[in-house]
Amino acid sequence: MPGVTLPFPIAVSLGDPAGIGPEVLAKAWDARQAQHLPPFFAIGDRRALAAVWSGPVETLEDPRDALSVFPRALPLVQVDDPGDLVPGHPNLAGARCALDSLELGVGLTRTAMASALVTGPVSKAQLYQIGFTYPGQTEFVAERCGVAAARAVMMLAGPSLRTVPLTVHVPLADVPRLICKELIITRARVLCRALQRDFGIEHPRLVVAGLNPHAGENATIGREEAEIIIPAVAELQAGGMNIVGPLAADTMFHAAARQHYDAALCMYHDQALIPIKTLHFDDGVNTTLGLPIVRTSPDHGTAFSIAGTGQATPGAMIAAIRLAGECAARRLLAANAAAAAA
Numbered sequence: 001m002p003g004v005t006l007p008f009p010i011a012v013s014l015g016d017p018a019g020i021g022p023e024v025l026a027k028a029w030d031a032r033q034a035q036h037l038p039p040f041f042a043i044g045d046r047r048a049l050a051a052v053w054s055g056p057v058e059t060l061e062d063p064r065d066a067l068s069v070f071p072r073a074l075p076l077v078q079v080d081d082p083g084d085l086v087p088g089h090p091n092l093a094g095a096r097c098a099l100d101s102l103e104l105g106v107g108l109t110r111t112a113m114a115s116a117l118v119t120g121p122v123s124k125a126q127l128y129q130i131g132f133t134y135p136g137q138t139e140f141v142a143e144r145c146g147v148a149a150a151r152a153v154m155m156l157a158g159p160s161l162r163t164v165p166l167t168v169h170v171p172l173a174d175v176p177r178l179i180c181k182e183l184i185i186t187r188a189r190v191l192c193r194a195l196q197r198d199f200g201i202e203h204p205r206l207v208v209a210g211l212n213p214h215a216g217e218n219a220t221i222g223r224e225e226a227e228i229i230i231p232a233v234a235e236l237q238a239g240g241m242n243i244v245g246p247l248a249a250d251t252m253f254h255a256a257a258r259q260h261y262d263a264a265l266c267m268y269h270d271q272a273l274i275p276i277k278t279l280h281f282d283d284g285v286n287t288t289l290g291l292p293i294v295r296t297s298p299d300h301g302t303a304f305s306i307a308g309t310g311q312a313t314p315g316a317m318i319a320a321i322r323l324a325g326e327c328a329a330r331r332l333l334a335a336n337a338a339a340a341a342a
């Protein structure tokens with residue numbers, strides 16, 4: 001945000017060393033001045049950067065030194081990957097390095113050595129093979145921050161759309177039984193509060209998607225709308241929230257419809273992510289709401305098939321760093337105002 005200088009740099013874990021995380025972060029550093037990015041440092045293995053980029057890297061002893069290093073080199077907190085490190089060829093040593101980097105990034109942000117955390121893309125399949133028991137980074141970061149998974153809310157954000165998947169990394173067949181009134185209410189409240197606190201939207205306007213075609217067509221094409229979603233929306237409205245739904249999911253994302261809301265609560269992963277990745281593949285950000293720290297991530301994955309080819313575009317990583325800086329700045333302003341008022 002203009003006029004706000006963050007006291008600490010932003011921490012960025014590189015993600016899987018064989019994925020495109022190192023390349024898009026290096027390209028973001030190349031673009032730091034043109035894009036007016038706040039200072040950041042990388043967390044991961046130096047070799048992952050060297051494999052895809054010939055720019056300057058300086059290894060840090062103290063992450064806070066990133067502020068002075070950032071103008072001349074990409075600052076790095078080294079996390080060793082003892083395996084063969086070849087872009088496009090993931091292995092379990094790389095997955096371990098990605099997890100160690102994520103863990104360190106959360107710790108540094110929790111202890112105020114970093115103003116916010118940006119996480120590079122990891123391969124869930126690789127992480128599951130080393131015993132990672134969380135569905136994704138969202139739930140891992142939430143647990144490390146002491147926040148219950150239901151209250152850590154994934155939101156995908158682009159310049160013209162924000163969406164929240166109510167259920168995330170679960171089989172589609174499980175979605176109907178996982179949707180319940182309590183989950184809708186909990187996530188809508190976290191979403192509303194975060195839009196106010198982190199996005200500066202004083203009176204958020206929310207919409208909720210239906211699960212079934214035509215939002216159930218008056219309970220003739222599925223009953224989840226009538227039995228679960230409508231009662232949840234009614235309870236939230238009674239509590240004063242500006243929220244409507246369920247809306248038919250096929251017609252709620254066109255340009256004119258998007259003017260009427262600040263965020264859409266969707267019933268399952270692809271219902272939320274298809275519109276975002278269609279509209280904002282190059283500048284979409286995945287952010288976790290409801291945490292004591294700011295955490296964002298580019299909306300894309302590891303893209304192993306293009307890693308090391310130079311084709312990866314850094315737009316989503318740049319957007320993730322920018323959004324992390326903006327949210328952290330809003331929290332800083334609010335904290336300063338509260339301190340001044342006390």
Ligand SMILES: NC(=O)C1=CN([C@@H]2O[C@H](COP(=O)(O)OP(=O)(O)OC[C@H]3O[C@@H](n4cnc5c(N)ncnc54)[C@H](O)[C@@H]3O)[C@@H](O)[C@H]2O)C=CC1
Pocket residue numbers: 020024120121122123124125137286297298299300301302303304305306311312313314316
């Ligand atoms: N934040 C995270 O950690 C995320 C991790 N993933 C993980 O990534 C892995 C691969 O997932 P996919 O579904 O294949 O999605 P993906 O985003 O890695 O790739 C999908 C397609 O988009 C292209 N692509 C992705 N990012 C690009 C970029 N910056 N520039 C140019 N082209 C780009 C890829 O080459 C591929 O054709 C999975 O293991 C998944 O778990 C997926 C999404 C987010």
Ligand SMILES: NCC(=O)COP(=O)(O)O
Pocket residue numbers: 135136137138139273286297
């Ligand atoms: N599809 C979104 C995604 O995979 C990101 O998940 P997470 O690792 O940020 O929880």
